[in-house]
Amino acid sequence: MNRKLLLISNSTNKGEDYLAWCKYLIEEFLTKNKIKEVLFIPYAGVSMGYDNYEKKVKDVFSTMGVRLYSIHKENDAKKAVNEAKCIAVGGGNTFHLVYELYKNGIMNLISQRCNQGLPYMGWSAGSNVAGLSLKTTNDMPIIEPESFDTMGLVPFQINPHYTDFFDPKHGGETRDDRLNEFIIVNPSIYVAAIREATALKLEDGNLSLVGRDNKMKVFHANMETKEYGLTDDINFLMK
C-alpha cells in the first residue's frame, strides 16, 4: 500500500480566508503527486448548497492551476470515483457526509481506491472520515447514516478542531472528557486529536504532523495522553 493522504484539521483560521492557512500544503501535495484535476465531495455541506460549496473551493484550487469538479454534478458517482485522479473531501457536518457517502454507494469505493494509492485530501469532516469511524467527530448527529464506519485510510481515529479551551461558566464536558469516554468504550484504538492550523500527512510510508507548531494530542486507553510536535515520529499510529 502506498497511500497518499493530506488530512487537514480546519479549512479556515478565525479571521483568515477560506483554505488560506493550508494552501501551501495543498499545493505541495498536488505538485508532488502531479495532480491537475480533483474530484470534490461536497456532501458535508448542509447550509450553503453544493453549487456554492463547489464554487468556493474551485476558486481556491484554480489559483493553483488545478481543475476541481464536484461529484454532485456527475451522473454516476461510482464512475466519477473510479475515474478520479485525486479526491478532496470538504468540511461541514460529518453525519451528513457519511450519510451521503453511503447513500451514493461510494464510501467503500473511495476507501479501496485510496488504499491502492489514489491521492486523498480532506479537511475537518473530510479528515474525520479518513479514519476508522466517525466516532470522534465534534458534529451534531442531524441525520442517521447507514453506519458509523468510515474509510479506514489510517488505522486510528481523528479528532479535528481539537481544542483545550472550555467556557469556564459552562457545566458540560470538555473535549478531553469526551475523548476519554471514547477510549474507555474503545480501548484498543488510538485517537489523534489535531489542533487548528495543523494536518496529518502520509507520504512515502511516513506519517507526520505538518502545518503550524501546534502540538497534536494522542489518546489511548493504555497510555497517558501525550503531545507530539512537527518533528516527532508518530508512525506508531499506523501499526
Added chain:
Amino acid sequence: MNRKLLLISNSTNKGEDYLAWCKYLIEEFLTKNKIKEVLFIPYAGVSMGYDNYEKKVKDVFSTMGVRLYSIHKENDAKKAVNEAKCIAVGGGNTFHLVYELYKNGIMNLISQRCNQGLPYMGWSAGSNVAGLSLKTTNDMPIIEPESFDTMGLVPFQINPHYTDFFDPKHGGETRDDRLNEFIIVNPSIYVAAIREATALKLEDGNLSLVGRDNKMKVFHANMETKEYGLTDDINFLMK
C-alpha cells in the same frame, strides 16, 4: 394521554453541588405524583461506573425520603420497567444511553409506559432521549446505537445545555449553526434549546419552562428563531 415529565437541562451548575439547582423541582415532581421509589437508568454514565453513579444520585434522592434503585442491578430490565413507579434517567453520553436502552430492550417499553402516565424525569442526556431522536445531542458518538430514534414523550427535539457562548479564537461551528443545520435537514421538527438551570415540565396537559429565568430558544425551519421565558405559553410545541 396524561404524561408527567420533568426534563432538566443540566444536573450541575458550575460551582454548585450535584443536582442542587434542580432539587426543588425534583421534589415538587415527586410529591405531586406521590412517588416513594424511583427506578434509575445510569446508562449514559461512561467513566464513573454504574455503581458509583447510582450512589451519587441515590444520596440526593434519599435526602427527599425517596428510595432510588438502579436498573443495572436488576435481573430483568423489562420487568423492572414494567414494575417501576417512576423513572429517572441520568446524564452523560447520549449515544451510550441510547445504545444501552436498545440493547436492554427497554427503549420502546419506557416510551409506552410513560406515554400512559408513568412519571418520567431526566437530566441532560436523560432529557434528550425524551424527545423524538438523539439528533440534537451535543455529545460525541463514541458508540453506534441501533437507531437514532428515542422515546418521543414529547413531539419535538430537545437540545440541553444550550449556550450562545463560543470561543472567539476558534473557527468551528456555533451551537446555533449546528441547530440551524438540523432544521434544514429536518424542516418539520421543532427544537427546544434549553439553557442551563432550566427544565421543561409537562403536567396536567400543560408544557412550561421552569427553573431560573434563562429563556429557551425555539428553532424551526418555517419561523424565526425565538426565545420563550418562564411565563410564556409554549404548548404549540406539543402539537
